[in-house]
Amino acid sequence: MKNLFVKTILFVLSIVLLTACASNTENPKASIADEPKKPVDVSQPETEVEQVVEDAIVTSIPAPSAEGLTLTDNRVGIQPTRIEIPALHVDAVIEEVGRLENGQMGVPQNPDHVGWFSPGVKPGSQGSAVMAGHVDSLTGPAVFYKLVTLEIGDEIIVHGDDEALTFIVTKKEEYPRQNAPVDKIFGFTYTSTLNLITCTGVFDRKAKTHDNRLVIYTELKKP
Amino acid sequence: MNLKKKLIAIPLSVSLLLPAGVPLAFAADHDHGGPASMEVSNPATDLRAALDSILSEHAYLAVVTMQKGIDGAKDFDAAAAQLSENTDELSAAVASVYGEDAGNQFKEIWSSHIGYFVDYVTATANKDEDGRKKALADLDGYRVTQADFLDKATDSRLKAADLEEGLKMHVDQLIWAFDNYVAGDYDKAYSSLYESMHHMFGTGKGLSWAITDQFPEKFDNHTVDTPAADLREALNNQFSAHAALAIITMQKGIDGAPDFETAAATLNQNTEDLTASVESVYGAEGAKQFNEIWNSHIGYFVDYVTATAKKDADGQKKAMADLDAYRVTQAAFLDTATEGRLKAADLEEGLKGHVDQLLMAFDNYVAGDYDATYDNIHEAYSHMFGVGTALSGAIVDQYPDKFTSAMPADMPKTGLGGMSDGPDYTVLWIVASLIFALGAGTVLMRRKTVKEQ
Incomplete structure (x- = not known):
């Protein structure tokens, strides 16, 4: 009976930290590779519009090529499934979270998972994608326990179904929990950013939450 | 040049951003049917x-x-x-x-x-x-x-x-x-x-x-990034592209240019995009009606160009009369759709501005007064930003729930205290209960085992 007891307690108290590392792949950009069907017509300026475009092959001017051109904004972002933080040996499953009735950002059900705020933007698209992870569970450390040790320049890798994006830590900030700049953390940015949130500071037993929030600001690494 | 110094030295005035040369209906009150909300x-x-x-x-x-x-x-x-x-x-x-x-x-x-x-x-x-x-x-x-x-x-x-x-x-x-x-x-x-x-x-x-x-x-601490602002600019984009494409299509039409057909097709693509926007708010039936009415006015512009090409003054007059009738129909549609938030009388006035600007841009082009043409084009283009603002104002007022921010108001609770210093009596209590429950379960199991023996 003692064995069963110990196993049960161990099960209840156990924390599993996944530490596998996976490779990072760059975000491939779709290319437009239409080849023009018509020969090029280059005329000297004409006074009559009708005369301008006639089919004539001129060898000195090449046909239009879209090679190397970016003609539309391809930054649609990825549906995140996994997040890796090599510096912390974190490799966690991503859960979608939303906004709670009381206005708070939701949190992942599993303390070993990371919650992506899915009403906001996707990682890799323009603006601030936001993810939150627990610093601890009821009984021990959770997925973002060591987030506070991240340093500027560290990499975060977010995996989607077929691609992965790398973000670089640019800033670390700690805010009182009721006085964090929510608009800035969740708001628009011209570049693609990913902000990671966890709790820090002293655990307020009355409020049942830590008194501070740690925000790790990161930006998408350019290919 | 020391930019930073400039940033501190020069106070920004919003009114300066809308100089006299920008005749835009950006202000909350304009000629398209009433005030738009602050949002x-x-x-x-x-x-x-x-x-x-x-x-x-x-x-x-x-x-x-x-x-x-x-x-x-x-x-x-x-x-x-x-x-x-x-x-x-x-x-x-x-x-x-x-x-x-x-x-x-x-x-x-x-x-x-x-x-x-x-x-x-x-x-x-x-x-x-x-x-x-x-x-x-x-x-x-x-x-x-x-x-x-x-x-x-x-x-x-x-x-x-x-x-x-x-x-x-x-x-x-x-x-x-x-x-x-x-x-x-x-x-x-x-x-x-x-x-x-x-x-x-x-x-x-x-x-x-x-x-x-x-x-x-x-900027009174307002943000540019809200669902309402995004709607306004999506509509501004579609409406202004309509004016721009209509003008170039009319020019290419009267010139008999080889790209006329494509310019016209792009204008039609824009109509489809606008229709999709209308559908997203007012549904398929509303969008169908809008599409018919909107297409009719493009048709009347084409009639006007054709009549001009043929030097057919009666044809031009007919096209203008059709455009007058269009204004009434279009205004009534938008008045009904927005449940009176945009008033038909104001809409007719705004649509008259649009029609007149396009016809003047075209007439001046045909007459060879190109400076006037491009002034008209600028006016016609800018005018459409008032249209997008008015319509988005009405839509946001009509369906406020569709334009609430998804942003949370508060930070997440990302810690349960398990790694905090000092005893957490809540946790202890849960663990104690668990132990008690397990203990009770053990006793029951033992009794059962004893019974079975």
Whole structure:
């Protein structure tokens, strides 16, 4: 009976930290590779519009090529499934979270998972994608326990179904929990950013939450 | 030049961002049917709309001017002059935020890229491939200079690397539109024109976001990034592209230009995009009605062009009478759809402005008064931003639930205290209960085992 007891307690108290590392792949950009069907017509300026475009092959001017051109904004972002933080040996499953009735950002059900705020933007698209992870569970450390040790320049890798994006830590900030700049953390940015949130500071037993929030600001690494 | 010093020294005035030369109906009260809510029209979103208007008209005028240049068209000078006026407007807006010196510096940099586009057109006309390559290399250099300027001005809210990417897209879209126009591949030329105008709305959002983030108190702490503001600019984009495409289609039509059909097809594509927007709010039936009514007025413009080509004064009068009737139908539709938030009488007035501006732009083009033509074009283009603002104001007021921010009001609770110092009595209590429950379970199991034996 003692064995069963110990196993049960161990099960209840156990924390599993996944530490596998996976490779990072760059975000491939779709290319437009239409080849023009018509020969090029280059005329000297004409006074009559009708005369301008006639089919004539001129060898000195090449046909239009879209090679190397970016003609539309391809930054649609990825549906995140996994997040890796090599510096912390974190490799966690991503859960979608939303906004709670009381206005708070939701949190992942599993303390070993990371919650992506899915009403906001996707990682890799323009603006601030936001993810939150627990610093601890009821009984021990959770997925973002060591987030506070991240340093500027560290990499975060977010995996989607077929691609992965790398973000670089640019800033670390700690805010009182009721006085964090929510608009800035969740708001628009011209570049693609990913902000990671966890709790820090002293655990307020009355409020049942830590008194501070740690925000790790990161930006998408350019290919 | 010390930009930072300028940023501190020059207070921003929102009114300066809407100089007399910008006859835009940005203010909350306008001639399209009543006031828009603060959510749709406030100092921040008005700045966004103002920049969107100037930047997207730049893209349109640049594409048109390059076409007119390679064609040696008679209105080339007027188109180029209008593009230059647009640069003045944009530089004035920059100066109103960052000071005169910054405005002048911006103007010099911005004008340089227009010059390189002209070089590209000239080299193409001269079949000078080296000249074309030189122009492209100059445009590459421009991107770096322009990006650096905006990065510094916005205190790196806009990052040079992102700006260079955005500017590359702008340059690529214009070159692609031009090369394909020259090659006679009009589908590509016009889809790139359409996309290049749309692209500038992203630039306008980015720039207005950076400015309002930098000087929040000058914008009553409003943000440019709300679902309501996004709706306003999506509609502004679609309505202004309608005016721009209608004008170029009418010009190409009367000229019998080979790209007329494609210009008209792009105008139809725009109608479909507008219809999809209407459908997303008012459903399929509403969208169907809108599509029919909206298409009718494009048809009447075509009638007007055809009658003009045939020197058929009666045909012109008939087209104008049809456009008058259209105004009534369109106004009634929007009055009903918005449940009276936009008033039919005001809408008819606004639509009269739109119809008159397009007809005047066309008549002046036919008469060879190109300076007047491009003034009309500017007015017609800017006018549409009032239409988008009014309609988005009504829609947001009608369906407020669709435009609430998804943003949370508060930070997440991402810790349960298991790693905190000191005893957590809650946890202890849970663990104790668990132990008790397990203990009880053990006793029961034992009893059961004993019984079974």
